Amino acid sequence: xxxxxxxxxxxVQAGGTLLLSCAASTYTSTSNCKGWFRQSxxxxxxxxxxxxxxxxxxYYADSVKGRFTISQDNAKSTIxxxxxxxKPEDTAMYYCAAGNREYPSYFTQLAGTPAVAxxxxxxxxxxxxxxx
Numbered sequence: 058x059x060x061x062x063x064x065x066x067x068x069v070q071a072g073g074t075l076l077l078s079c080a081a082s083t084y085t086s087t088s089n090c091k092g093w094f095r096q097s098x099x100x101x102x103x104x105x106x107x108x109x110x111x112x113x114x115x116y117y118a119d120s121v122k123g124r125f126t127i128s129q130d131n132a133k134s135t136i137x138x139x140x141x142x143x144k145p146e147d148t149a150m151y152y153c154a155a156g157n158r159e160y161p162s163y164f165t166q167l168a169g170t171p172a173v174a175x176x177x178x179x180x181x182x183x184x185x186x187x188x189x
Contacts, residue, residue, distance in 0.1 A: 066183030079153030111159030
């Protein structure tokens with residue numbers, strides 16, 4: 058069982074930056090998928106960014122392309138989400154996730170954004186609030 062702990066959330070003004078980190082309790086292979094999701098009150102959890110080590114592909118939500126970057130440091134078993142040019146609409150609880158699959162599901166490939174069902178392990182979340 059993999060436990061994930063996020064950190065780095067907080068409150069920033071529009072245009073600001075944040076770096077979210079997610080530490081895994083056990084070693085997670087570079088090949089396994091890693092991702093970040095977010096959820097606002099009353100809305101479904103949506104995929105923000107994900108990386109699939111099996112084929113090296115990354116997926117980003119259209120709303121964050123060019124502003125957010127996902128990366129991983131396998132030696133530290135840590136996943137990162139660099140968030141630049143933050144907007145008020147980025148305000149949400151952010152969750153990191155890891156999965157056993159190495160390749161994106163057909164649904165992820167079709168939608169172009171990471172699917173919740175691709176992931177098996179979830180962190181507790183870290184709040185990001187962006188003020189205008």
